[in-house]
Amino acid sequence: MNVTLTVPPDMERKLKQAASQIGLSPDSYIVRLLQQELQARATPARLSVEETDLLQKINTSLSAVEWERYRALLAKRDAESLNDKEQAELISLSDQIEQANVRRMEAVAELARVRKVTVPELMTTLGLSPAHG
Numbered sequence: 565m566n567v568t569l570t571v572p573p574d575m576e577r578k579l580k581q582a583a584s585q586i587g588l589s590p591d592s593y594i595v596r597l598l599q600q601e602l603q604a605r606a607t608p609a610r611l612s613v614e615e616t617d618l619l620q621k622i623n624t625s626l627s628a629v630e631w632e633r634y635r636a637l638l639a640k641r642d643a644e645s646l647n648d649k650e651q652a653e654l655i656s657l658s659d660q661i662e663q664a665n666v667r668r669m670e671a672v673a674e675l676a677r678v679r680k681v682t683v684p685e686l687m688t689t690l691g692l693s694p695a696h697g
Contacts, residue, residue, distance in 0.1 A: 569594070614678060621671035622690070625664055630657060 571579070576590075583593035611619070626634065637654040640646045646654065676686040687693070 612678075615675060618671045618675040618678070622668050622675065622692075624668070626657070626660060630660075633657065634661070 579590050579593060583590045586593070588596065625631075634654070634657045637646065637650055637657065640650060641654060672686060672690075672692070673683055676683045679686065681689070
């Protein structure tokens with residue numbers, strides 16, 4: 565592909581000087597700059613430490629074992645076969661889930677603030693949906 569560029573004389577001088585400093589022709593130098601720009605655009609954006617921390621908080625949940633136990637206790641509750649100890653355990657796990665959800669939503673709100681978007685926009689971006697109950 566051939567492309568013709570018209571640049572101001574001052575920029576032309578700077579391009580020639582920069583190309584010369586690294587031993588390239590102005591054309592090769594421009595192609596290199598374009599390659600670097602296109603590669604930078606193709607590379608996923610790096611998250612800040614704050615965004616990484618908030619995303620980790622958003623993704624924090626009960627362990628797989630705890631979720632399995634929670635579901636088993638729900639099934640026993642629905643079958644009306646929970647004993648007192650299991651009832652206390654189910655309440656404890658429910659409280660943990662509720663607390664985790666509060667922390668997650670606080671992190672979602674903070675990440676939305678950091679990214680300067682609304683909470684619903686961020687939730688859509690992250691593939692989150694509000695709980696319906």
